[in-house]
Amino acid sequence: MSLLVDETTQDHQDPQAQIGGDHRIPDQSRAARTRSFDVDAFGVPTGREEEWRFTPVDRLAGLFSDAATDDREGDAAADVAVQALDGVTVGTLAPGQAPRGTVLVPEDRGAAVASANTGQALHVAIAAEAELSQPVRVDVTGRGAGRRSNGHVVLEAGAHSKALVILDHTGAADHTGNLEVLVGDGAEVTVVSLQRWDDEALHLAQHEALVGRDATYKHIAVSIGGGIVRMNSNVRYAGPGGDATLLGVYFADAGQHLEHRSFVDHNAPRCTSLVTYKGALQGDTARTVWVGDVLIRAEAEGIDTYELNRNLVLTDGARADSVPNLEIETGDIAGAGHASSTGRFDDEQLFYLMSRGITEDEARRLVVRGFFADIIAKIGVPEVVETLMTAIDEELSLTMGRTPAA
């Protein structure tokens, strides 16, 4: 056992309405970013761009190319299976066929290629006022590392409907996947995106939601597998009273790059947003990135927003980046705060637990599970919680019995 010190903890907590703090104010407004269906509107990222500076772009050349899905005779690049019960209509949408493209306009090269190379998007429509008793499942199974797969899902939840949609990624592929969510007025929609890929999988994603008047939207990103996962989870509002919760849980091992970006565009009055991402890292070169953008526009009076990211570094050689960006164009808000920190595994906690007879493995499990406990409580979807806990235990068993590097 070694004693590690908290090296890189920065903690800015603004408990009340607070516009101070030392969040970054980006050079360019988040609103000014290029948005286009045209692949050529985006150059191939070099890694020097602000939005790509953390990403290992050299490993993503395949995904940046404007290439069709690598479907072969009787052998799709990725199998897509949809499971839905009463109250749900499943169909397809061509480019330009509404509501496809009304919410999601690609914001980077990956999303533009996904859009341009998906002839028929999957359209999942939930009838107005339908309250689904079972989740809608979309299982994406990659059929081979390096095989290009492009996907676009349009989820349309009618007014006052209630639904849980689980998007589950397994297997391996070079996958670009867009998700476009229309949350009708007064609807309650939870989207879970599970990244349980094999090690060789690469995944770029833009998940874009428009939250209706008085509607509730929850997006939960769970990233455990995959060589590179880079997911943008974005939200804006169609009217006042909308509530958005963006959650993320990730666990990176040696060689993995898991990047989550969120953007809440407060473009309507009296809406709320809560962004919470938590991640653990272990092993050499394990890498995570969280960039949380919040833009509070002049018209967004009375809104309340809070974003938080915490990272727990379990071993040497892992690195977590955490960047909250807050742009505020009106002073008339109920609250705006953020907190971000990256801490080393606390050996004082380990000592305390072990001094009560608890073995080192068990003590580590307790501390890591404890670290995730609050976000897991927020997820509120039992089957996802179970999947996640099992995955965390499996991840931990990888490094158990090994003493962490000093």
Place this chain on the structure above:
Amino acid sequence: MTTLEIKNLQVSVETEDSAKEILKGVDLTINSDETHAIMGPNGSGKSTLAYAVAGHPKYTVTGGQVLLDGEDVLAMGVDERAQAGLFLAMQYPVEVPGVTVSNFLRTAKTSIDGEAPKLRHWVKDVKGAMEALRMDPAFAERNVNEGFSGGEKKRHEILQMELIEPKIAILDETDSGLDVDALKVVSEGVNRVKDKTGLGVMLITHYTRILRYIQPDYVHVFVNGRVAESGGRDLADRLEEEGYDRFLTAGV
């Protein structure tokens, strides 16, 4: 009957540039049913002694021995020392976010006993022990030490001791920060365990007031990394009146 023997224990701590020697040959033997009060000025190494016996990785043993019924404690891991019957109530108990007290206690008890406690008895034991220590049952669902007041942390340490039932307990300033009522409640807790299990106690303190409730069989004056003088109860009273000057000047 259990014996903890500390023989000529020397301990240093790594500082930025060098190792700093803190314990300079400590000799102390504690048997079951005995209470040894350790009193000494700030920085004399009392907590270092407690941590070194418990196996904190920050402290390096450079010489001497610690034996529990003849077994080499220094060769054991931190968890094994606790399983062997040692308990340390810490001066500054650590917060463990996201781990509830009830989960923590059950996991600790299971680890010490080598099997999970029978649920019905266990729930009753925890409830009873919390009641006796006047702890609100709500603490069971709170995270370990998180947001606990100083006094609540100390009660929580004694709660663990009552449930774990160690053979030898080191109480590092468990009395500091307690008001008179809490001091009584906590002392009663220690005495209950002593009566029930014949616990041997090393009681580190700055004040004689706790010795009104927990009777010491021996009092040791700890100065500059070693035991400078040993005696009975009356030595504590003398220390309270005279302070440590006599020992400090003698040491120069």
